[in-house]
Amino acid sequence: MPNVESYIEGVSLIDEQQLTTSLDNDIQTSLESIAELVLNIFDTTALSIVANLPQRIIELYKFGSKITVAKEQLPNDVFSESIIESNPKIFRVISPIILPSGLKFGWFIFDRSSDSLLTEKEQSILNSLQKNFVNQLVQRKKQLEKINSSKFHSTIFEQNKEDEIEKDHLLKKLQKVSDELDEFTSIASHDLKSPLNAIKRLLEWIYDDCKDLLPQEHLENFQLVLSRANRMQVLLEDLLSYSRINSCDSTRANISLESIYQDVEQILEVPQTVTVDIHANNEVLDIPLIPFKTVFQNLISNAIKHNNKEHPVIDISLIRSNQYYIIEIKDNGPGIDPKYFSLIFKLFQTLQSRDDVEGSGIGLCIANKLIINYSGKIEVASDGKLGSTFTIYWPKF
16 A cells, blocks of 8 residues: 655654655655745745655755644645735645545645735646646656566575575485485495305305204204394395385386286295285286386285285285376285384384294385385275285376
């Protein structure tokens, strides 16, 4: 909402009784020119041009003796002229300055020596001077707004530019840290594999050489050590897989769930006791093959590994959707207590002892991270008693 202050550069309070203001140079020059014309044309002895501020009126220009008029005595929008002295006659003219928006900017107030009121022609001249001043006020305000807008947009542009530079710097820094971490994980896992394989071979040789000499208790200890070495090997392989998630080959392929499962079945060496039913009607999926296959494999492996039934059953269904390939993987295992839903997708989390079920606790974490990387999501449903259902939402585009 426009106000008088928006046409004046600055207003400040000197004390409780006095305000001071500063005007744009062009407006100040215009005031002085108009004041000079008023003085010459109307035989003025005193002149005051005041602005109508909410606090009080403030004098923008004055000439001659001080003109004191209370704000209440100033007419809102009506021209007035009255005699303030009789001998000699002094007339006081008060002319409101009204902007095109209807805003009452202020007043021209001047005293003049004359025998009569302003003539119609003189009033017309005064109106012209005021209109000229009003036009200059409005035009100058538009210019200032344009300049300020340009400065504002320039500032915003520079700020955005700085923000983009800072953002780019942070992203590069973050990428560097991520690359260094991936490199460290890969090197550490790789460098640990060689000595671990050597330890495994040495233990196997010792076991083969001594199995007929050692008592059963010692042989069981050997088997326990070998089991721990195998677990360590699985953990290192899974760590390597986890470190390579962000650089996973994203080449897309058109393939059915049935075909993907045939490959997974061979990799996992699915036992004969496990029944896997796929309900997908050989529908072709357009997917990044390796990431999707990794997720699919880890979820099926999890369903088999943690199943406590003599004959595990896994149902895999493809549900129609416009936005996603929705795949449900349902098993008849022991289920998962809902209170553990938030834990199962975290790194190294297992709900059973590793002595009971071999696993690194990384498989579901890898699956979840890959799905998120491709803007999908995964949900789990279970009552903790009658199996579990993992639902993958994999975006089609």
